Amino acid sequence: MSTDPFSDILRLVEPTSVVSGGFAAGGTWALRFPAPHQIVFSAIASGACWLRVDGQRAALRLEAGDVGLLPGRRAFTLASDLRATPIDVALRDLSGASETIGDGSGCVVIAGRVALDPFRAALLLDALPERILVRAASPHAAPLRWILQQLVAERTSTLPGSDIASAQLAQLLFTQLLRAHVADSPALPAGWLRATGDARIGPALRLVHDEPGRAWRVEELAKASGMSRTRFAVHFRAVAGTTPLGYLTAWRMRLAQRRLREEQVSIAALATALGYASESAFSTAFKRIIGVAPRHYQRAAMR
Numbered sequence: 001m002s003t004d005p006f007s008d009i010l011r012l013v014e015p016t017s018v019v020s021g022g023f024a025a026g027g028t029w030a031l032r033f034p035a036p037h038q039i040v041f042s043a044i045a046s047g048a049c050w051l052r053v054d055g056q057r058a059a060l061r062l063e064a065g066d067v068g069l070l071p072g073r074r075a076f077t078l079a080s081d082l083r084a085t086p087i088d089v090a091l092r093d094l095s096g097a098s099e100t101i102g103d104g105s106g107c108v109v110i111a112g113r114v115a116l117d118p119f120r121a122a123l124l125l126d127a128l129p130e131r132i133l134v135r136a137a138s139p140h141a142a143p144l145r146w147i148l149q150q151l152v153a154e155r156t157s158t159l160p161g162s163d164i165a166s167a168q169l170a171q172l173l174f175t176q177l178l179r180a181h182v183a184d185s186p187a188l189p190a191g192w193l194r195a196t197g198d199a200r201i202g203p204a205l206r207l208v209h210d211e212p213g214r215a216w217r218v219e220e221l222a223k224a225s226g227m228s229r230t231r232f233a234v235h236f237r238a239v240a241g242t243t244p245l246g247y248l249t250a251w252r253m254r255l256a257q258r259r260l261r262e263e264q265v266s267i268a269a270l271a272t273a274l275g276y277a278s279e280s281a282f283s284t285a286f287k288r289i290i291g292v293a294p295r296h297y298q299r300a301a302m303r
Contacts, residue, residue, distance in 0.1 A: 005205045006196040010175070012254055013124045014117040017041075017170035021091040021111035022155055025049070027102035030079035032086035036072045039114035039128070040091065041174060043067040043148050047107030052077045053131060065136025067144050069177050071128045072113075080106055110151055112170045119261060123254065127193040132181045140180035147173045190241030198239045201225055204232070208244075212252050213275040218244050253289040256282075260294060261301040267294050 023031075033040075035054075042051075044062045051068065052059040054075045059082055062068065070076060077086050091111055116124060134141055147169055154166045182188065182197035195201060204221035221244050222232035236244045252274045259265050271282030286294040 003206050003210070005192075005209045006178075008209050009123065009192060009196065010178075012117075012258060013120045015039075015124070015171070015174060016115045017112055017167065017174040018115070019110060019112040019151065019155065019166045019170045021099075022109060023099040023101055024104035024108045025080065025101035026105035026107075028081050028084050029101050029106075030077055030081065030084040030086035031089050031101075032077045033075060033090060034088070035075045036091065036113060038072045039069065039116070039125075039174075040072055040111065041067065041069045041114070041170075041177065042078070042109055042111040043144075043151070043173070045108040045110055045148060045152050049107045049109070050077075050079045050082050052079070052082060056130065060133065062133075063136060065141060065145055065148070067134050067141075067148065067173070067177060069128075069132040069174075069181075071125055071130070073130070078109065108152075110148070110155065112173075114174050120254070120257065123192075127191050132177060134177060134180045134184065138180060138184055140183050143176050144173065144180065147176065190237075190239055192240065192247075195236075195240035195247070200227070201232070201236050201239060204236070204244065205247075208248050208251060212248065212255060213273050215275055216245070216248060249285055250289055253286055256286060256294065257290065257297070260298040267298070270294070 025031075042062075044064050044066050046064050048061065048063045050059050051062050053070065056074075060068075062078075079086065091113060134144060136145065151166060151169050151173070154162045154169065178193070182193060188194040188197075195205060203224040203226075207221060207224055208216060218233060219229050222229045225232055227235065233244065236247070240247050242250065256270055256274060259270055267283065268279045271279045274282065276282035276285070283294055286297070290297060292300075
């Protein structure tokens, strides 16, 4: 039984987090990273530095224990002094565990990237803001501090399995960053990320994710959430940005996309599994949501 829509969606986009950079810097320094076109995260293991993202007016001071995430849309600079002339680098240029800039005494940064399934990445990327920053003082930062400590230990370890341990810790760091963002942000935009963190509609979302092929009625979902039909419908749209049945349809189409790409499944069988009375009804819904007929989508995926 599925009881966690948040995990369901993350599994769908298949995020893979990798620690791909790290450095210790001292003195006056500035590093400019081009837009990576991947989600990137950085954690300040010790010391402090500035973060400036291209196109954003204000720079941010990052302190020890702070962890930030950028969706990869823009270039950014990390620096001890924003007046310093930056050196152009990429995360792959800082792949060693002991990269040192200057005397290395001022700041230690661990950085990484998150690769997504290219065909479903937009589901996550469209839900992310320009940046996520969890301060060390946040009540949700304690798990991040523990993960960060373990990452530092693995990055400097000669124990067998340190590479895979680092990758798994990076994956956990990314998941915890998203959790903290949902918990710390009082005004998330309407969408699935906000919806999966909303306790009031949580029971209804779990039902939908557990049985996406069932012909759910709004009254059933409202009852599961302990609300009247009208109050449930209004609240659901406010946090999810769509109606309950609209969410159900969109989730069904995401599942259909995955199966059409990964399995030799007939359109008729898929339509039945997802609760449609006919292949034509399913095809109409798929084309409306995805923009192309399922048969054409499947053929393109097989090329």
